Amino acid sequence: MVRIMGQYISIKVIITVVTVTVLLTCILNTLDVQLSLMQNRSTGDAGYGSENAYRVESKTERETHLRQTLLDASKGLPLDLASTHNISRLVFNRVGKCGSRSLVHTIDLLSKRLKFPHIKSKIFDKKRLKEHEKAEFAFEVDSYDPPFIYNRHLNFVNFGEFGAEKPHWINLIRDPLNRTISFYYYTRFGDGISSRPVENVRNPDQTFDDCVLQNVVECNATSVFAIIPYFCGQDPRCDVPTRWALETAKENVINHYIVIGVLEDFNSTLSVLEGVLPQFFSGATDAYRETREKGLVDSYKSIQRIEPSDEVKRIMRERLNLEYEFYFFIRRRFELIKQQLINEGVFQVP
Numbered sequence: 001m002v003r004i005m006g007q008y009i010s011i012k013v014i015i016t017v018v019t020v021t022v023l024l025t026c027i028l029n030t031l032d033v034q035l036s037l038m039q040n041r042s043t044g045d046a047g048y049g050s051e052n053a054y055r056v057e058s059k060t061e062r063e064t065h066l067r068q069t070l071l072d073a074s075k076g077l078p079l080d081l082a083s084t085h086n087i088s089r090l091v092f093n094r095v096g097k098c099g100s101r102s103l104v105h106t107i108d109l110l111s112k113r114l115k116f117p118h119i120k121s122k123i124f125d126k127k128r129l130k131e132h133e134k135a136e137f138a139f140e141v142d143s144y145d146p147p148f149i150y151n152r153h154l155n156f157v158n159f160g161e162f163g164a165e166k167p168h169w170i171n172l173i174r175d176p177l178n179r180t181i182s183f184y185y186y187t188r189f190g191d192g193i194s195s196r197p198v199e200n201v202r203n204p205d206q207t208f209d210d211c212v213l214q215n216v217v218e219c220n221a222t223s224v225f226a227i228i229p230y231f232c233g234q235d236p237r238c239d240v241p242t243r244w245a246l247e248t249a250k251e252n253v254i255n256h257y258i259v260i261g262v263l264e265d266f267n268s269t270l271s272v273l274e275g276v277l278p279q280f281f282s283g284a285t286d287a288y289r290e291t292r293e294k295g296l297v298d299s300y301k302s303i304q305r306i307e308p309s310d311e312v313k314r315i316m317r318e319r320l321n322l323e324y325e326f327y328f329f330i331r332r333r334f335e336l337i338k339q340q341l342i343n344e345g346v347f348q349v350p
Helices: 011-043 059-072 100-114 131-143 176-189 208-213 228-232 243-256 263-276 284-293 310-319 321-343
Strands: 002-004 007-009 089-092 118-120 148-151 168-173 257-262
Touching (some): 059 243, 059 321, 089 100, 100 118, 100 284, 168 263, 176 208, 176 310, 176 321, 208 310, 228 321, 257 321, 263 284, 263 321, 310 321
Parallel strands (some): 089 148, 089 168, 118 148
Antiparallel strands (some): 002 007
């Protein structure tokens, strides 16, 4: 049994209703992706294809899009703080290698002090869900009594598609190139908590420079398209580095996310969370300081990281162009929220 809008309904009844649309939805999604790929092949913008097939926008196009994206960052702002202070259901769909474990441990401490459940999914490796899995996820989250924070690595899910009560979402991202480098070495050597024996490391002598300059698959434009899909959602097209995926991610941020912090300004991120959502984050800065004093933050850093050359950084910033535009969108939006809190006397400038 799950609770939907205060009523308990059998999961079998729900799944029966949902499965009527599953086959049609899957077919339509498949046709959409196939059509998109056919169109991309004809225009040279094939996100699934080789690196040469990936369409790189011109400098003029980039500048035009970026100007519009920075303007879009203000949509839905300023926040209604009286409303955000009453939010009781949060989903933290953690982006990998963006400092999420530091925030998770901070939330752990806060959940004990402020007496709210911090629900951690035991599923770590499934960001994309089938139709029935999306419904089950929505109904699972909807079944918990508020207040709570639920965290899991997964792409955004629109609960409204299943008639479940919509939660509010939060997240944390970082500079796309730094995230890519960190992830590259983490998958090989781990970190201070989960190091990997050298004999189990694939291509242990291959540096990030080698990967990029030799155009290895894991460093091409499609493989490093990693942040936007978390916000774009469950559509298969969200995994393709296209402007459609970026614009969809921006729309979801505007409509569903309360705060998305940036790792490069983590202390301000905590202060903004505290100002916007004090019911969950009051005392966040102090809690994070305790986490640091325990040595947990440093233990999360990828080991054996070798900084790339300037040439490789230039190449990767080209490949990560859409990710950077999204990152600047998030940074601008974050700064606008922070300025609102300063203007309203909620946020104290350090």
